[in-house]
Amino acid sequence: MLLSVLSTTDPLVRDLAALAASDCADLLTCDFDEDDAVLRLTRHGRQLWEHRIPLAHPCLTCSLREAVVPALVDMAHGGTERLTLCLPTAVEPVVVVPLLAGLTQAGEALEHCEVTTCVHAISQDNARRDLLTHTPLSEVGLALFEDDTRCTGEVLMTSLGYADVLLSIGEDELGGDLVEHLRPFDTLRLDHLDQVTADVLFVARHDVERAIERVHPASTSAWGGPTTHGVWTLDLHSERPFHPERLLEFATDLAAGGTCARGCFWLPSRPDTICTWEVNGGSASVGTAGGWETSAHTHIVVTGTGEDGVRERVEAAFSNILMTEAEMPEAFVWIGADDGLSHWFPDEED
Structure with missing residues (x-):
């Protein structure tokens, strides 16, 4: 089973990106509520099932793994060919995707899966605010746990650098330039939902080492971009x-x-x-x-x-x-x- 991963910091943007991806893959959407991880499988816009898995750990990564991995195993053995995993809003792909990729090795739980493109979807209309001003996740309803002190900028900086593909939605030109300055040279930027295709999501294999290198403080690079709007x-x-x-x-x-x-x-x-x-x-x-x-x-x-x-x-x-x-x-x-x-x-x- 080919497995692509979608991350966002905006619930509406996640819905739009997931809708675009649904034309070429099944969607497994994961969310957290107070007590459970909630998984929903949809195909062509129709929900096939919803499962609720009690949260057994305070550790987000552990809870996500225990909820998602068994579902991925079942779908791979059930004949699903292509799946997009929609991470909970504000979950950074760097804490999830390397774990999933490691489990695709021979003898591991996901050995019948291959992790392909990691996509981060962002609203360029909100990019300036989210990256440059202090917006705690707790103030915008995106905190994932009680003591989640992260801000939108922290999540975005890491996610923009780690992802293989950036889906930038919106009209704000300065925000678009800001996204471009933070986009690594070896990643792809999409500006329209209709550019989310099977080739984009499933042809390339995700390179964990390269993605981590892009966000590691000792190996990050200056990518630059347009300066027309003052970025x-x-x-x-x-x-x-x-x-x-x-x-x-x-x-x-x-x-x-x-x-x-x-x-x-x-x-x-x-x-x-x-x-x-x-x-x-x-x-x-x-x-x-x-x-x-x-x-x-x-x-x-x-x-x-x-x-x-x-x-x-x-x-x-x-x-x-x-x-x-x-x-x-x-x-x-x-x-x-x-x-x-x-x-x-x-x-x-x-």
């Missing part, structure tokens, strides 16, 4: 680390409002650690992503719109935070020293 992208790169004290001083400028960003940096006080930087939905987050397998470097990609001075402020902040060439000979005196950033990297302190 811009900065590709900020250096072999030098951030100065810990100046990072604290200029972090607010580097995470300027009205921007979204992803990337990595290193610190002389933590030279073996990939430090991550992400800005979306009006907020910034710092974390870690393991250790360096290549030479440590600093690389942050920032996308924003035409607000006066924002681009220049971000560029200046990046330059100010970097250690200077004159400081580099003494950089490693920071090793083992208190860099004042333990509250940003609590896992490193354990």
Whole structure:
């Protein structure tokens, strides 16, 4: 059975995209309510069945797997040839699709399935708001669990980068340009529902490693796009680390409002650690992503719109935070020293 996956952050957009996909595949739609995962199988617009599976885990991924995988096994053995799995709204494909792909290996539960195209559908009319302003999922009725503190920008940034195909619906030209700046070069963009065809959904096999590479902070790229409506992208790169004290001083400028960003940096006080930087939905987050397998470097990609001075402020902040060439000979005196950033990297302190 060929299995494509659809993700969204908008229930209406999911309905439209699913309707388009229903012309060439059965649809398995998954939703969560307070107690259950709800699965609905439809064919050509007609619902064939609805199953409710009690949620046995607080872990979203575990609950989704326990609900969806047995249904996929039954359909594969029942002769279904093509199926589109419509994920619950605001579920990021990166937490589900690699798991499903892993289960298609020989001897695994889904060995008779092949994961094909991962599609993310987005309203470009809402893209600017959802990506650049702080919109908590809980405020728009999309929180998946009680303590879901994510915002729309966080989900969108990851989903846009991970998906093989972006279905961008709407008329807002700035929003369309913003989507284009965040779309990786090796993915396909569709602007019309009638472009959702069997060839798009089921011909190409999903490459998990490549998709993860697109969203990993240490391997993300600057893709750029049209600038007619004021959207811009900065590709900020250096072999030098951030100065810990100046990072604290200029972090607010580097995470300027009205921007979204992803990337990595290193610190002389933590030279073996990939430090991550992400800005979306009006907020910034710092974390870690393991250790360096290549030479440590600093690389942050920032996308924003035409607000006066924002681009220049971000560029200046990046330059100010970097250690200077004159400081580099003494950089490693920071090793083992208190860099004042333990509250940003609590896992490193354990």
